[in-house]
Amino acid sequence: MDLTRLRLLVELERLGTMAAVSETTGMGTSAVSKHFAVLEQEAGAQLLAPDGRRVRLTPAGHRLARHAVDILARVEAARAELAGGGEPVGRVELVTFVSVAAPIVLPAVRRLQDEHPGIEVRLIEHEPDEALELLQSGAADLGLVYDYSLVPRRFPDTLTLRPIGTEPLLLSQPSGAPATSRIMTRRRLLGLAEASWIANSRGSDEDELVRRMCAGAGFAPRIRHRIDNLEIVEEVVAAGMGVGVMPKLAAVTRRGVVHSPLGELGGTRRISLAGSTGGWAWRPIALLARYLWEAARGVLDDTAQTPPVPDGGPAAPPAGPYGGAGPLGEG
Known part of the structure; x- marks a missing residue:
């Protein structure tokens, strides 16, 4: 259902007349009426009934209006969250490998959940090859992966790599x-x-x-x-x-x-965050990525000077000489 039409329905329940809805929204009365006709088709139920020279909401109309209030509130909350307003809420599936779990992942996740309890992090333990498959399929949102400087590889084009340090x-x-x-x-x-x-x-x-x-x-x-x-x-x-x-x-x-x-x-092992190119703007992912980077700064060498997602905002461009390097298994 179209959000504009749901807003009109909420306004009609609040104001009581088509004329008042027209005046509040700036739409013509005819346009408002056409929107309600389409909304009835979408809902598959009669939402308005004649009441003299006016209209009134039917029981189905009142019920849909109550649902609409909740729907519109959720949409606004989602927009505020994505825009950086409000407390971030959501679940992040993080795939990681064993040796970074204790020194980097667990401190970062504990801090994130203390400071942002609305974010739930689920951990999946896999080597980078399997992690890539999960990230590409959408079964994981963010991954910690590594490669070796002596054996560079490229990641799939569908993923973006953010180097965080070396060991x-x-x-x-x-x-x-x-x-x-x-x-x-x-x-x-x-x-x-x-x-x-x-x-x-x-x-x-x-x-x-x-x-x-x-x-x-x-x-x-x-x-x-x-x-x-x-x-x-x-x-x-x-x-x-x-x-x-x-x-x-x-x-x-x-x-x-x-x-x-x-x-x-032997060169070095290079540890990076990997995720879908469009996923970094979501605040739960952006915050988790930043906390992982901050935890890595006291553990890894050559850590990136700037966080993977500055200030929880849009992702920074790939950094370092191995922005396109790919995964290896931890033997």
């Missing part, structure tokens, strides 16, 4: 390896040419990362294990059964394991 990569080795404070050199990496390397079970960009990194040191890695769970990766390393690349956020102090910074040999 270094470490080489996870059994204890007895050189001190963790020493940045890995090509010579030291070459010493692992015969090691058993660990990658994820998807055989995706992480394989390519390991191959490019090792190629820079002059050898092809022997990938012997494929494990997705990073805690299990560390257990395998602690057992002396292999070595693997570990993002800094996922690395924990563990008996039997040492972590050596890979520096330029």
Whole structure:
């Protein structure tokens, strides 16, 4: 039903006459009458009945007028929310990966819900490849995804990427390896040419990362294990059964394991927010994106200098050298 006609119906119930509605709205009486005729067709019920030289609302007309008051109020509330007025309300489906959940996602969501209790955030845990599918299908509204600087990819054109920061990569080795404070050199990496390397079970960009990194040191890695769970990766390393690349956020102090910074040999893991191009203007998404960026500033390196959506308004243009970079799986 047309909102203009619903407003006319509300005014008729309030003012009582067609002439008064015409005077208040600035429409001619004939135009008002035609609007009511169309509204009756849309409603499939008689809304007005003759009453001498005037008209009165039928019971169906009164009932629709009451519904119209509620409908119009909701429309105005929605417009105010989208325009930045009023308290934001809505549900955001956020898809994220494991290693940013505790240091970034949970603090951001807790703060958002404390300060804006009308926003509900539902968390979905997935690796970036699956996250992209959810975002493109509309099953998720906002996603935290990552890629590697050594293996850049492009996102689908239907999504917009907002970089928020980077983290270094470490080489996870059994204890007895050189001190963790020493940045890995090509010579030291070459010493692992015969090691058993660990990658994820998807055989995706992480394989390519390991191959490019090792190629820079002059050898092809022997990938012997494929494990997705990073805690299990560390257990395998602690057992002396292999070595693997570990993002800094996922690395924990563990008996039997040492972590050596890979520096330029491994590049960085770049973490970004991804969402549909038209979705960033919705205030619940804009606010959640800003809170995630603020939480990341104390955790990630090279964090973006400006929030992904400034002041909860329209999205900023893609920033950084990898605005079109795409997703990888977290092995």
